[in-house]
Amino acid sequence: MTRTLLPLLILLWTPLALALDGGTAEVRDATAPPQISQATLDRIQRECLRAYPKELLAPMASGAEAIPAQVEADPKGQVQFLDKELTLDKGLFYPALLEDLLPPFERYLRPGLRFLDLGSGDGRVLFLAAGLGVAATGIEYDPVLIAVHHRASKALEDVVDTTRIEVIQGDFFKQSWAPYDVIYYFDQSSFDGKRVRKKLRRELKPGAILLVYYEQAPFPKLEVVERLKTLTVYRQPVRQP
Numbered sequence: 001m002t003r004t005l006l007p008l009l010i011l012l013w014t015p016l017a018l019a020l021d022g023g024t025a026e027v028r029d030a031t032a033p034p035q036i037s038q039a040t041l042d043r044i045q046r047e048c049l050r051a052y053p054k055e056l057l058a059p060m061a062s063g064a065e066a067i068p069a070q071v072e073a074d075p076k077g078q079v080q081f082l083d084k085e086l087t088l089d090k091g092l093f094y095p096a097l098l099e100d101l102l103p104p105f106e107r108y109l110r111p112g113l114r115f116l117d118l119g120s121g122d123g124r125v126l127f128l129a130a131g132l133g134v135a136a137t138g139i140e141y142d143p144v145l146i147a148v149h150h151r152a153s154k155a156l157e158d159v160v161d162t163t164r165i166e167v168i169q170g171d172f173f174k175q176s177w178a179p180y181d182v183i184y185y186f187d188q189s190s191f192d193g194k195r196v197r198k199k200l201r202r203e204l205k206p207g208a209i210l211l212v213y214y215e216q217a218p219f220p221k222l223e224v225v226e227r228l229k230t231l232t233v234y235r236q237p238v239r240q241p
Contacts (some may be wrong), residue, residue: 003212033110036131040159041098044131044152045075048095048122051151056144060084060094090141090171091190093121096213100230106159108182108209108233109134112178116180117164118196119189122147124166127156129184130164138165161234177203186213204236 030153056067069192071077076099083095109115111133117125117142120138121144122195129136153162155194168175177183177199190196193216201221210222215232222234 001236021098026089034131034133036102036128040131040238041102041128042075043159044124044127044156045078045095045098046072047155048124048127048148048152049075051122051148053144053148056086056148060086062160071184075148085188088142091119092188093119093142094186094188095122096125096186097154097230098124100228101125101211101213102232104228104231105129105132108211113181114179116177116183118177118183118185120149120167121145121189123152123167126161126165127152127160127202128168130162131160134164134182136165137176138167139175140167140169143169173199178205180208181205182209182211184211184213187216188214204238206238208236210236231236 003239022058049067049071050158052060057067058065062083064081068081069078069083078095079097079140081122082095105128109129109132112132113130115126115134115136117129117136117138120126120140123138124133126138126149131195138149140149148237149167153165156162173192173195183200185200185202187193197217197219200219204210204222205238209225210233212219212232212234219234225233225235227233
């Protein structure tokens with residue numbers, strides 16, 4: 001056998017051997033979560049905003065009744081365009097910037113986990129979670145926002161598996177939070193933050209993760225995993241036997 005042919009055969013054999021032996025390269029590929037591109041993030045945010053009716057858009061965007069072309073072209077411009085939070089019966093609504101959420105979501109969400117969004121609004125966080133392969137449930141009280149979610153869902157069927165998403169219309173205090181592995185909460189989406197904190201302490205299962213967007217006050221008795229610019233990650237302690 002010539003010297004030039006031997007290295008080539010070694011290169012061809014190495015990945016085959018890893019695959020046959022269950023090598024680490026093959027395992028990592030098999031368990032890696034789905035990836036979401038910037039184009040998909042833009043599309044989710046664009047379609048959610050497009051689904052807002054005028055009566056929802058105007059109070060959040062200083063009376064605007066149409067979406068400017070620059071916001072259509074660059075959804076990050078929504079932060080400047082939507083300059084007011086919307087006051088609802090149960091709390092405040094303001095859509096999350098998905099670029100803020102993607103890195104921690106990629107760390108803590110994996111296929112097979114159950115995800116809950118408390119006050120799911122226009123549904124963009126559910127679309128992000130579903131795109132990462134998890135079963136995503138949202139609980140939203142406001143019927144206008146529920147309708148926005150359904151319109152956006154139809155527009156996003158070609159980029160997100162919307163069959164992974166369930167939206168429950170109602171008061172999230174009346175639902176059990178115990179079955180979920182990861183819970184997301186915008187810390188102004190309820191006017192009763194103390195009640196939210198008590199229910200989380202009582203119902204989060206051991207080891208479950210809580211992702212808090214724009215934290216307003218600490219969540220007692222939960223472990224702080226990390227603090228990011230706009231999001232704090234908590235964990236329910238695992239009780240020792």
